[in-house]
Amino acid sequence: MDNLLDFFSNINASAFTFDLNYIADKVVPVLNKGLWVSLSLIVPSVILGFIFGVVIGAGRVFAPPRIRRLLDLHVTLVRGVPLLVQMFIIYYGLPSIGIRFEPYVAGVLSFTICTSAYQAEYVRGALMSISQGQIKAAQALGFTAFKSVVWVIVPQALRRALPGCGNEVIYLIKYSSLASAIVMMDLTGEAVGLASQEYKYTEVYVMLGAYYLAITSAATLALYFIERRTAIPGFGRLAAGATK
Amino acid sequence: MNPENYVLCARNLHKSFAGKEILHDVSVAVGKGETKVLIGPSGGGKSTFLQCLNFLIHPDQGDVFLDGRKINSANKRELYDLRQQVGMIFQDFNLFDHLTAEGNVSIALRKVKGMSKKDAHARAIHELDRVGLSRRADHYPAQLSGGQKQRVAIARALAMDPKVILLDEPTSALDPELVGEVVAVIRKLAAGGMPMLLATHQMDFAQALATEIIFMEKGRIIEQGVPEALLAPGARTRTQDFCLSLNQMGNQNSMQLCCHSQAAPSPSAPEE
Amino acid sequence: MQGSFFPYSIMIEAFSEFFANLGDNLLLLVKLLPVLLKGSGITVIVVAGAMLFGLTFGLPLSVVQVYGPKPLRWLVSIYVWFFRGTPILVLLYLIFFGLFWMLNFHFNEILAVILIMGMTSTAYQSQIFRGSLQSIPAGQLKGARSLGMSDFQAIRSIILPQALRISIPGWSNEYSIILKDSALAYAVGCKEIMSYAKGLAIANGNLALAIYILAGIIYLIITIIGLWGLRRLQRKIRIPGYSHA
Numbered sequence: 001m002d003n004l005l006d007f008f009s010n011i012n013a014s015a016f017t018f019d020l021n022y023i024a025d026k027v028v029p030v031l032n033k034g035l036w037v038s039l040s041l042i043v044p045s046v047i048l049g050f051i052f053g054v055v056i057g058a059g060r061v062f063a064p065p066r067i068r069r070l071l072d073l074h075v076t077l078v079r080g081v082p083l084l085v086q087m088f089i090i091y092y093g094l095p096s097i098g099i100r101f102e103p104y105v106a107g108v109l110s111f112t113i114c115t116s117a118y119q120a121e122y123v124r125g126a127l128m129s130i131s132q133g134q135i136k137a138a139q140a141l142g143f144t145a146f147k148s149v150v151w152v153i154v155p156q157a158l159r160r161a162l163p164g165c166g167n168e169v170i171y172l173i174k175y176s177s178l179a180s181a182i183v184m185m186d187l188t189g190e191a192v193g194l195a196s197q198e199y200k201y202t203e204v205y206v207m208l209g210a211y212y213l214a215i216t217s218a219a220t221l222a223l224y225f226i227e228r229r230t231a232i233p234g235f236g237r238l239a240a241g242a243t244k
Numbered sequence: 245m246n247p248e249n250y251v252l253c254a255r256n257l258h259k260s261f262a263g264k265e266i267l268h269d270v271s272v273a274v275g276k277g278e279t280k281v282l283i284g285p286s287g288g289g290k291s292t293f294l295q296c297l298n299f300l301i302h303p304d305q306g307d308v309f310l311d312g313r314k315i316n317s318a319n320k321r322e323l324y325d326l327r328q329q330v331g332m333i334f335q336d337f338n339l340f341d342h343l344t345a346e347g348n349v350s351i352a353l354r355k356v357k358g359m360s361k362k363d364a365h366a367r368a369i370h371e372l373d374r375v376g377l378s379r380r381a382d383h384y385p386a387q388l389s390g391g392q393k394q395r396v397a398i399a400r401a402l403a404m405d406p407k408v409i410l411l412d413e414p415t416s417a418l419d420p421e422l423v424g425e426v427v428a429v430i431r432k433l434a435a436g437g438m439p440m441l442l443a444t445h446q447m448d449f450a451q452a453l454a455t456e457i458i459f460m461e462k463g464r465i466i467e468q469g470v471p472e473a474l475l476a477p478g479a480r481t482r483t484q485d486f487c488l489s490l491n492q493m494g495n496q497n498s499m500q501l502c503c504h505s506q507a508a509p510s511p512s513a514p515e516e
Numbered sequence: 517m518q519g520s521f522f523p524y525s526i527m528i529e530a531f532s533e534f535f536a537n538l539g540d541n542l543l544l545l546v547k548l549l550p551v552l553l554k555g556s557g558i559t560v561i562v563v564a565g566a567m568l569f570g571l572t573f574g575l576p577l578s579v580v581q582v583y584g585p586k587p588l589r590w591l592v593s594i595y596v597w598f599f600r601g602t603p604i605l606v607l608l609y610l611i612f613f614g615l616f617w618m619l620n621f622h623f624n625e626i627l628a629v630i631l632i633m634g635m636t637s638t639a640y641q642s643q644i645f646r647g648s649l650q651s652i653p654a655g656q657l658k659g660a661r662s663l664g665m666s667d668f669q670a671i672r673s674i675i676l677p678q679a680l681r682i683s684i685p686g687w688s689n690e691y692s693i694i695l696k697d698s699a700l701a702y703a704v705g706c707k708e709i710m711s712y713a714k715g716l717a718i719a720n721g722n723l724a725l726a727i728y729i730l731a732g733i734i735y736l737i738i739t740i741i742g743l744w745g746l747r748r749l750q751r752k753i754r755i756p757g758y759s760h761a
Contacts (some may be wrong), residue, residue, distance in 0.1 A: 077736070079692075080692070080735065081732040081735050081736060082697075082698075082699035082732075083696065084696075084699040084700060084710060085699060085710070085713075085728060085732045085735060086732070088710075088714070088731075089725065089728040089729060089732065092717060093717070093724045093725035093726075093727075093728040093729065094725060095724070096721060096722050096723065096724040096725045096726075097530040097534075097725055098529070098530050131338075133334060133336060133337075133338035134338060134340060134341065136295075136300050136334070136338060137332075137334065137340065138340075138352075139300055140298055140300060140330075140331075140332035140334075141327065141328070141352035141356060141400070141401075141404060142325070142326075142328035142352065142356045142404070143352065143355065143356055144320070144324055151355050152340055155342050156340075156341065156342050159342060174601075174602070174603035175603065177603040177605045177606055178605060181703075188605060188606060188609075191606075191609070192609070195609075195613065201609075201613035201614045202614040202615070204614070205606065205610035205613060205614035206610065206614060208606050208609070208610065209606050209610050212601065212602050212603055213598065213601045213602055216600075216601040216602075217597070220601075232386075233384045233386050233387050234341070234384055234386015234387060235342055235384065
């Protein structure tokens with residue numbers, strides 16, 4: 001009991017500051033700088049991650065069994081190991097065998113590897129959800145294999161994969177904060193640097209959180225509108241409520 | 245049977261899956277204005293046979309002729325041409341779920357036949373009108389009833405100007421009260437002289453439309469002949485047995501039609 | 517081009533050096549392994565603690581979000597929005613330094629991490645349970661009420677047993693996410709796998725790659741063991757004919 005009292009008497013509320021001027025003068029300009037670095041990491045990683053995700057996901061459905069097993073293993077490994085470990089392997093580990101990357105390259109590389117594995121999972125699920133009947137109907141109308149992919153399989157699969165892939169983009173936005181661990185001066189990196197200068201942790205980190213919340217909320221909203229615009233009654237995720 | 249006299253002709257088709265024989269030496273031909281009806285127990289090979297005709301399933305052996313010309317299915321061009329000219333109606337409709345009724349009908353016109361968007365749209369609306377659904381053109385499959393879906397599927401097939409239509413149990417997946425609207429459309433097609441090959445369990449329907457009934461079981465054709473002959477009272481054919489067994493399972497419709505058919509005089513042995 | 521990007525000669529040199537001293541290097545790795553394993557213990561404690569914390573608070577939150585009054589539902593939504601929209605690393609910094617530190621709340625890093633990750637997991641788990649609760653057909657609640665159960669009784673003894681079963685796949689997912697997130701705890705000085713791995717890699721530069729790969733393998737093993745356990749649990753409480761989609 002005494003311990004507990006000690007513990008609470010240690011709490012020093014006066015140390016708790018929230019300096020609005022400091023936020024306006026110092027925190028916001030620094031975070032804005034970091035924001036651009038974060039975006040420069042996120043955007044290429046999202047694009048590359050989606051491209052590779054489609055390739056890996058399609059491979060896991062259509063490739064010959066041996067390649068399929070290899071891709072399955074790849075996805076399991078990447079999804080089973082923390083992103084931080086992958087980044088450390090690439091940025092701090094590989095130099096021990098002579099492979100060195102710029103922090104930016106290492107960041108985009110590890111984000112792309114990681115996010116593409118997750119995207120591949122959604123792409124694979126979407127492709128597998130397309131029924132044989134849809135493909136047969138296209139064939140019966142004289143569609144070539146290529147045309148049935150372009151006009152039937154892809155439009156359906158993309159819609160089914162969209163919610164998952166969109167979520168994955170939001171995850172990537174959040175996990176881009178790990179770039180600070182490989183000395184990138186992204187949002188988080190700048191914030192950590194600034195916080196260690198004047199120990200105004202609360203101001204800096206509250207604002208840092210606000211920045212990420214703003215980005216992820218905007219992305220969530222954008223995803224919602226894209227989903228709504230591309231939604232088809234009774235198709236995919238909206239199946240339950242849409243019919244009559 | 246000489247393929248040259250028929251629109252679509254299959255000769256000596258064989259098909260096995262994993263060592264199990266699904267089709268054994270099946271030959272069927274459909275001529276101008278003819279409606280041939282495949283009946284028989286489920287799993288008897290009817291569906292496989294129909295899908296072999298446009299090579300959705302590739303037969304192990306045997307030939308398919310369209311307008312007397314043998315199809316070389318290894319030639320992609322020829323294969324796609326065949327499929328454009330042979331309409332197919334599936335049991336579970338297989339409408340493209342991401343497209344409206346209009347989109348379902350027009351997509352192949354545009355992407356396969358290369359029609360302009362405007363022409364394809366006009367044609368699609370025309371075909372939907374023929375099946376009584378032009379007002380549903382903007383509906384997606386999930387917003388249509390089963391009967392409406394199947395009518396859209398028929399419009400989709402008709403829009404391609406097929407020379408013959410294959411119907412794989414077109415009413416089996418429908419609620420009983422929705423069967424009528426689809427049957428009406430198919431009857432109209434038959435009356436218009438569209439050559440058809442129809443697999444069905446609906447005996448009344450089969451009897452009313454068929455120029456010939458083909459009874460299939462275990463991948464073989466057991467009997468075939470005009471309905472009046474196969475279903476005549478006391479005909480003692482396999483077809484009639486099958487028909488009676490459907491009755492016992494409570495199919496009142498077919499009982500009436502099978503047993504009290506206005507039917508023809510002499511039971512004749514299956515052809516060939 | 518490729519030659520300049522991948523310095524093969526250096527790689528070959530590094531590999532041949534590694535293998536030339538294979539005995540020594542392997543011996544060193546084996547000596548380092550117990551250190552990493554010590555970190556694994558902390559990782560497991562953090563993950564188990566955060567999962568339990570999230571279960572304890574996430575379940576009531578989900579019930580509130582589905583069956584509770586509107587103002588409470590909004591409060592829960594705001595909580596969930598905050599913890600799901602902010603990166604876990606930022607949450608660690610924000611709460612550990614921005615809140616605890618500033619309040620002079622210097623308590624054990626492990627406890628702090630469990631608390632922070634637990635609060636985050638509360639948000640995620642509440643959404644897993646919410647999905648499960650909403651997937652239970654309305655007829656179940658009606659059936660329970662028709663037997664004279666109170667809403668509380670109905671939720672406790674009819675709805676939750678079904679919802680929890682449906683939640684296991686989501687829970688497995690959450691487990692592997694928390695485990696991976698726990699790697700970030702080193703950022704606030706928690707002595708788990710990655711903090712040891714980082715220390716070891718700095719001390720033994722030539723083995724950095726091997727050490728981080730070893731760390732990755734340890735995470736994989738913990739993932740596999742945990743998922744295996746959850747699958748067994750799922751099988752054990754399976755009800756015939758009841759879908760666990």
